[in-house]
Amino acid sequence: MDINDKNYNLSVEIDKIHLRNPTMLASGILGISQSIFERLYKENVGAVVTKSISVNPMKGYPNPTVISIGGGSYLNAVGLSNPGVDAFSKELSKNKKIPIMISLVGSSEKEFSRMVKVFDSLSILGYEINLSCPHVSKMGMEVGDDPEAVNKIVKTVRMNTTKPISVKVGVGSIDVVELARVAIDAGANIITAINTLRAMTIDIETMMPILSNRVGGLSGTAIKPIGVRCVYEISKNIKAPVIGCGGVSSWQDIIEYMMAGASAVQIGSVLGSNGPKIFNRITKDLKNYVEKKGMKNISEIVGIAHKY
Amino acid sequence: MDINDKNYNLSVEIDKIHLRNPTMLASGILGISQSIFERLYKENVGAVVTKSISVNPMKGYPNPTVISIGGGSYLNAVGLSNPGVDAFSKELSKNKKIPIMISLVGSSEKEFSRMVKVFDSLSILGYEINLSCPHVSKMGMEVGDDPEAVNKIVKTVRMNTTKPISVKVGVGSIDVVELARVAIDAGANIITAINTLRAMTIDIETMMPILSNRVGGLSGTAIKPIGVRCVYEISKNIKAPVIGCGGVSSWQDIIEYMMAGASAVQIGSVLGSNGPKIFNRITKDLKNYVEKKGMKNISEIVGIAHKY
Amino acid sequence: MPTNIDNRRIVRIEQTIVETPTVKTLVFKDSLSHTAKPGQFLMIWIPRIEEIPMSVMINSKDGYAAVTIRKSGVGSTALFERKTGDLVGLRGPYGNSYTLKKSYKKILIAGGGTGLVPLLRLASYAQKLKIQSTVIIGARTKGEVFFENIARKIIQDNDSSLKICTDDGSYGIRGTTVELMSKVLHENTFDCVFTCGPELMMRKVVDLSNENSIPVEASLERYMKCGIGICGSCCLDASLVCQDGTVFSGRQLSKMLDFGNSYRDKDGQRINYS
Amino acid sequence: MPTNIDNRRIVRIEQTIVETPTVKTLVFKDSLSHTAKPGQFLMIWIPRIEEIPMSVMINSKDGYAAVTIRKSGVGSTALFERKTGDLVGLRGPYGNSYTLKKSYKKILIAGGGTGLVPLLRLASYAQKLKIQSTVIIGARTKGEVFFENIARKIIQDNDSSLKICTDDGSYGIRGTTVELMSKVLHENTFDCVFTCGPELMMRKVVDLSNENSIPVEASLERYMKCGIGICGSCCLDASLVCQDGTVFSGRQLSKMLDFGNSYRDKDGQRINYS
Ligand SMILES: Cc1cc2nc3c(=O)[nH]c(=O)nc-3n(C[C@H](O)[C@H](O)[C@H](O)COP(=O)(O)OP(=O)(O)OC[C@H]3O[C@@H](n4cnc5c(N)ncnc54)[C@H](O)[C@@H]3O)c2cc1C
Ligand SMILES: Cc1cc2nc3c(=O)[nH]c(=O)nc-3n(C[C@H](O)[C@H](O)[C@H](O)COP(=O)(O)OP(=O)(O)OC[C@H]3O[C@@H](n4cnc5c(N)ncnc54)[C@H](O)[C@@H]3O)c2cc1C
């Protein structure tokens, strides 16, 4: 890469993936439109992850599906609504320069192999397998909580692609480090941690759960210390790059995740209050940080907290 | 109970326990001093839970052990410091009128039976078994994640007392409903949910984890939607009263937990910013609520959200 | 009183007004909505049924606001059927708004159906700024014309500036909004055109304004889940209707491939306007 | 600039001042600490080693503050050994403070060792309010007397109002703080007595003041983890030293069973003062 590239000292390597900077768009956030991906790229995002895609289109749950609970935290139960593999491969068909990871969700090996076969000819970085959506039955976390299913699905995806595979883990009812180990042993290259945590909120005036699905996933500020802990524990115990995710809203949060062991960091909910321009602001702030500290490259800090 | 008691319409029953109102002090908060319990009782607390007590005194971890992370959330890794069963039974020996539950922690059946034998002659309501402390090895959650150990420990405590037993569960690596089921099947009467969630924070200036134990437990505002979800799921699936805990800072939070299925609600971290007088304020607010809604008793709303 | 627009407020419906057999206005108390800017919308929660975006209707009573619903699918029908005393939740107002420049002397407002909701709020703002408005209300047929009285009251100073047209000529002038607008443009000059209504109509209004080199702004609708720029379901080319809109300028719209051509369904698939 | 006292600030040690071989003052920049009230304390983080409570020492340079440490166990020794340029973390200032009433004309300040830290801050506040202070500094022996110059500077208006005593008579007057105080009380009248130092000394100062019907306030120490009223480790009877204290009045203290009698260890066991 050109040493004059203004992002040079922010560039990171995650397995075989090279990114101009460590920021990524988290899955499910603005994640269904190539035009939006192009806009985010202009705003300096390092890479984008798509909404989790399933074999068939899914309408998701009725609204309310996304609610702000204050303090920069959110609950969502969108129900993995997505246009399905065929419509979505058309959406991305003209992609050339945007670094895209496709998030996959499904309930059987067959579904995953079908999707990878369709997507693999596109110009994409690789895949993120969503094993951690906490609010859709027979998909996401219900798969992620079953090590045998994880093993089979990751192996299936591995057989169908040479591109890097990340497995997205969450706080479910199996230890996050164990889950990561199963995924890496089955052939995944990267771990993304974490997804939302199962949560709910009840409106006390009407006495009713607010989300139509009643239970959803907690994201945003509230989960940051849990995400940092998971990244720290995974990177301490598993030999694979980790992508951090959960509650990031500033460059300081990115640095904290990287010090805990993340090679790159995804940003989700905070787009709500800040819009796509947050990537531009945060990458500028990161550049300032790296320059002020006199680092050659930001990845010098990856996992540095493990020293202490 | 006298109908003229000013708390009459706030009184709740949890198994065999009668409380004048549904507020309780959470374990580990101000929980080692009989004088403090008396002060809290004057402030109108419904009941107090002691710091988790072990057979031997424990110094806990070096400081920092408790840190505020902003927005009403906290991380702690006190390491279950406590004076041990003998000193603590002396502490409570003169108790007459304060409704106290003793929280117990340990790593073997022998330890639990030893403690219950000492405590059972005191004037106390019952026990809360802490199976969910996320940051001390061989105690708390490491026991709680092992259903066989849970079964044995609860059975042991059951054999040694006729007083009500609550088991405190958390978000670990076994499903919270499953854990509650094991506990109730083994003879527990009540479930307390939830404890703190494993989390950490790194100071980016020094690049070091802040807690001396590095990893600790997240409490306060951040975890409320997770606590509400756990109470909702447990009370939906298990036939036993549930005590809610996690992130409560107002009367509205108490109502939300009760609508989710909690018969009483514990308050912890918010004592930090509000002091013991918060019990007085919240119980007044609850009384206003009950009166405004024209309810005979606050327990009318327990689990009401399950209707929808 | 809540100051954060994301806070969900539970409000009681204080009054219901039948506009047509399928259109109803619900009045409620909410100070944040009362001061919404023209073009902004609320997310209205019909508990345990749906949450749907609704433009904020004007209500002159201090602290009060309203929404006007056309009954269509599950959510809007449930909302339509709410009675005085029922509770609904709401959050917002969200989105940007029409821009009324102080230099404007005369503006053209063209729309129909519930598209009039933000336009009437705009007209009342214009009136306060002493900007003269010509309002075109278009409908397919007489029974679908509503808000005529409200519009007349707002632009009371000049009766001739309210023009109504129906496709079948059963009321007002026969013809479409765009045909009528074309005529009006020949006879008058305007500083800006503002539109809201069916997208194909708006496409034509925007094209016509662009051709006549008149600034134009349109308020768009897309399928919305979050309303706050997170979920992406409301995307319109590279824009988010909830966060970057709902109001876009003719300049922005003329570069958009989706505008007047396609929208996205609940699952995010792109669907072409027939 | 952080406005929430709970926010952890990482500060660089700008200066170290050796007071005695085992007592050192560290100066750093922190505006919140600069404006701490007398009696308030900081939680000082020595990264990866300990976090310990420390009273805020006065520092006249705007935006700067200091702490004065007596080297004892792991944490205080590590802090003692920090050099200029090293980083420490801090949060606070926490706790209540001594109360200086405007009506006061003359006060007695009695303490020793690092107990002088909050007392000197108090003396400088008193000076600003034009309240006359008599300061008694007590120590076991000459080598343990420090802060004499700082104290003299603060109460510069009246040299005779600084009195120093040592148990062994190696410096100043021979005798204990309490003995000296007893003498001073015979010769003068005071509106209030303020004390900080070893608890058994404070117990005697409080008793003596109570006997003489002079209002008295003492700043206490207890083992602290959270510093913010959560953990309960600092309990003193039904009070929390971190939240309700550190300063208590003679009236409050005279009702306390723990004061001067017992404290709690790191594990919460009650230990009697020998
Ligand atoms: C910014 C904005 C302002 C609006 N203002 C008004 C108004 O003032 N009055 C009015 O009657 N209508 C208004 N609408 C349209 C209204 O939101 C939809 O008609 C309503 O959501 C239909 O819901 P449903 O459950 O009845 O429809 P469904 O049966 O669920 O779906 C029918 C169609 O309604 C539309 N729709 C459904 N849900 C949504 C949604 N969450 N967001 C957007 N469109 C949806 C879609 O086109 C869908 O195909 C507005 C829409 C937007 C985006
Ligand atoms: C409000 C307050 C203000 C203080 N101000 C000063 C000051 O200005 N200068 C000064 O030198 N000392 C001050 N201290 C005392 C100081 O905090 C302790 O001496 C110090 O914490 C000892 O730590 P250590 O690791 O060296 O001791 P350890 O070896 O860990 O323990 C030795 C003894 O020190 C005390 N101690 C240890 N940790 C704490 C703690 N977290 N909180 C309270 N006491 C503790 C206990 O009595 C313990 O038995 C203050 C204490 C309090 C509570």
Ligand SMILES: Cc1cc2nc3c(=O)[nH]c(=O)nc-3n(C[C@H](O)[C@H](O)[C@H](O)COP(=O)(O)O)c2cc1C
């Ligand atoms: C509205 C919404 C939709 C989401 N959809 C997905 C999804 O489809 N697949 C997925 O792996 N994660 C999904 N997530 C989780 C995010 O990718 C991310 O893991 C989580 O929100 C934590 O990051 P944040 O705190 O920065 O938002 C979604 C989150 C939100 C808020």
Ligand SMILES: Cc1cc2nc3c(=O)[nH]c(=O)nc-3n(C[C@H](O)[C@H](O)[C@H](O)COP(=O)(O)O)c2cc1C
């Ligand atoms: C400083 C601190 C110490 C705690 N110690 C214990 C403990 O000893 N035993 C226990 O069961 N829970 C302990 N907890 C957890 C609380 O009882 C409670 O479950 C948790 O803090 C969530 O409630 P909150 O959000 O209201 O604080 C502790 C929490 C804190 C903050």
Ligand code: FES
């Ligand atoms: S509705 Fe979710 S981004 Fe616009």
Ligand code: FES
């Ligand atoms: S130090 Fe924790 S309550 Fe005082």
